[in-house]
Ligand SMILES: Nc1ncnc2c1ncn2[C@@H]1O[C@H](COP(=O)(O)OP(=O)(O)OP(=O)(O)O)[C@@H](O)[C@H]1O
């Protein structure tokens with residue numbers, strides 16, 4: 001606190017005020033009396049000069065003027081001849097009633113000097129009236145002397161009064177000065193303290209605090225600059241944070257992609273391992289003529305063809321998926337009737353349903369519903385869901401295809417009876433190569449890519465989709481936007 005600007009300013013102003021008051025007091029006590037005296041002397045000399053200029057040996061002409069001067073001076077005037085005859089005696093004051101020569105308050109030496117033509121100034125203590133007098137005597141004419149005298153007791157008294165008065169004034173000035181100094185120091189340092197608060201917040205990277213600019217002086221300008229700096233820093237740090245976050249995100253993404261790539265390669269090689277081993281084994285068998293009869297030979301060939309087909313499907317699916325992920329696949333968006341499409345797919349699958357003794361129900365309310373999308377890709381979605389339904393059918397061996405006409409969308413559901421998908425795995429079935437029952441998938445030649453492809457297609461269409469475990473089976477659903 002002792003080092004604060006407020007304190008320094010307060011002390012400075014207070015000291016300055018004290019110094020002024022002290023100087024004032026010193027000058028007052030030391031020099032005021034002297035100054036008064038000088039003034040008095042000057043006026044005595046001035047009036048004596050005036051009287052000299054007025055006087056032309058006729059006393060009556062100037063008597064009124066002399067009385068007037070006496071009043072102004074607060075003293076009296078005596079004019080006497082060298083031989084002691086009084087030409088003029090003041091009508092009041094110290095000169096009246098005196099005996100010849102006695103009322104002239106001058107020393108003998110003084111009188112002689114005057115007589116020699118010199119103007120003299122003396123102080124004189126009047127023994128009768130007990131007052132101090134200031135006397136100025138000068139030759140008026142060749143044979144007359146002018147004496148002006150004034151009491152200086154009044155001066156000493158006034159100076160004494162003034163001194164006392166200045167003590168009070170000094171004390172009051174000091175008190176008021178201190179209050180003003182305190183107020184001013186406070187007023188001056190308040191904005192600096194506020195600026196410091198803002199700067200401290202900025203140092204802690206909190207840019208929400210701003211300096212309220214109330215003045216246009218240097219501090220106001222500094223405040224504005226600080227606010228500007230705060231805004232710019234805030235902006236720069238936000239940008240930096242954003243860039244940093246993005247960088248972290250990118251690194252994380254990159255890491256995930258790398259992981260996925262590794263997983264993908266291992267999954268692909270894993271998928272290919274079995275068919276290649278089978279093909280190799282059976283081909284070697286054929287080569288070594290292990291299969292004796294024709295029937296076994298054709299079985300060997302069938303296995304080889306079957307496995308080759310699986311590999312072919314895998315490669316085809318992989319290609320499609322990679323195309324979709326790289327955005328290299330072109331969708332031909334059209335408005336088409338979804339009911340016709342569902343019926344077409346159903347017609348294609350009818351023999352398979354029959355062969356596998358599956359009952360299929362199509363639940364639709366309308367004859368025609370126009371939707372927007374790529375009909376070929378939507379067919380692929382339907383085929384994938386139906387194929388999955390066929391492969392995982394159980395229970396009553398039923399498949400329900402529902403087409404619900406909702407406000408702006410059409411909801412399609414493909415449900416098969418059978419075992420539900422374990423809840424903890426349900427969210428993973430859309431991932432590439434994810435299969436819940438691997439041996440069962442292998443039986444029907446599943447690679448685990450079907451739902452990933454479906455996901456890609458539906459995402460492109462901006463559709464919602466999902467899977468629901470129901471009491472007696474599993475329902476896959478997706479939505480399509482209606483078209484005009
Ligand atoms: N209707 C369903 N009922 C139960 N499980 C299902 C059903 N549909 C899919 N699944 C599970 O989801 C996994 C992933 O399905 P997806 O269609 O992606 O692969 P897939 O059918 O095994 O192979 P692909 O479709 O590539 O031939 C399946 O292996 C299966 O475990």
Ligand SMILES: [Mg+2]
Nearest residue numbers: 384388450451
């Ligand atoms: Mg499938």
